[in-house]
Amino acid sequence: xxxxxxxxxxxxxxxxxxxxxxxxxxxxxxxxxxxxxxxxxxxxxxxxxxxxxxxxxxxxxxxxxxxxxxxxxxxxxxxxxxxxxxxxxxxxxxxxxxxxxxxxxxxxxxxxxxxxxxxxxxxxxxxxxxxxxxxxxxxxxxxxxxxxxxxxxxxxxxxxxxxxxxxxxxxxxxxxxx
Numbered sequence: 001x002x003x004x005x006x007x008x009x010x011x012x013x014x015x016x017x018x019x020x021x022x023x024x025x026x027x028x029x030x031x032x033x034x035x036x037x038x039x040x041x042x043x044x045x046x047x048x049x050x051x052x053x054x055x056x057x058x059x060x061x062x063x064x065x066x067x068x069x070x071x072x073x074x075x076x077x078x079x080x081x082x083x084x085x086x087x088x089x090x091x092x093x094x095x096x097x098x099x100x101x102x103x104x105x106x107x108x109x110x111x112x113x114x115x116x117x118x119x120x121x122x123x124x125x126x127x128x129x130x131x132x133x134x135x136x137x138x139x140x141x142x143x144x145x146x147x148x149x150x151x152x153x154x155x156x157x158x159x160x161x162x163x164x165x166x167x168x169x170x171x172x173x174x175x176x177x178x
Contacts, residue, residue, distance in 0.1 A: 110169045113150055114143045126163050131155050144170040 013021075111120055113135060121132035131153070138153045147170050151161050 107167060110167060112171045113147065113168050114139060114170055114172070124164055124167055126160050143172065146170050 107123055111124055113121070118129065118132040118136055121127055121135055122129060127135075134153050134155055135150065144150055144152075147165060147168050148161070149170065150156055150164065150168065151158070156164070
């Protein structure tokens with residue numbers, strides 16, 4: 001008890017801080033004793049585990065860097081206005097989404113329902129994997145001539161269509177071809 005009071009007065013820290021420091025010291029000492037005297041793993045196994053840990057850490061960092069470069073998630077590009085269904089982005093809007101944003105907030109432009117992949121279709125609000133597959137299957141019977149034709153797809157009624165209308169287009173040819 002006297003030890004606590006001495007540390008309180010000499011170091012100018014609270015009793016709670018002393019308790020935390022004491023706990024961390026005991027935990028570090030216990031870990032040192034365990035690894036020194038009781039851990040009987042061969043050095044080759046320890047080295048392999050350490051390499052695996054470093055590799056996993058590097059893989060996570062590499063994946064985050066690729067995502068940031070490809071998706072512009074964490075990069076602000078001020079010179080490119082964000083696409084919005086109304087045609088006008090808000091001042092200061094930029095390309096690229098943020099985690100947790102709504103699907104429609106992450107769209108980079110209208111989705112062509114005649115040429116989009118299932119993955120691209122799932123970026124639309126209210127469209128999951130099943131609906132995306134149904135859209136692809138339906139357009140196999142013939143292209144959508146207008147955006148209203150998407151209501152031929154099972155699971156897309158008037159309500160869902162109204163939600164989708166501003167995010168989709170029905171082009172005869174893929175964008176960029178003549």
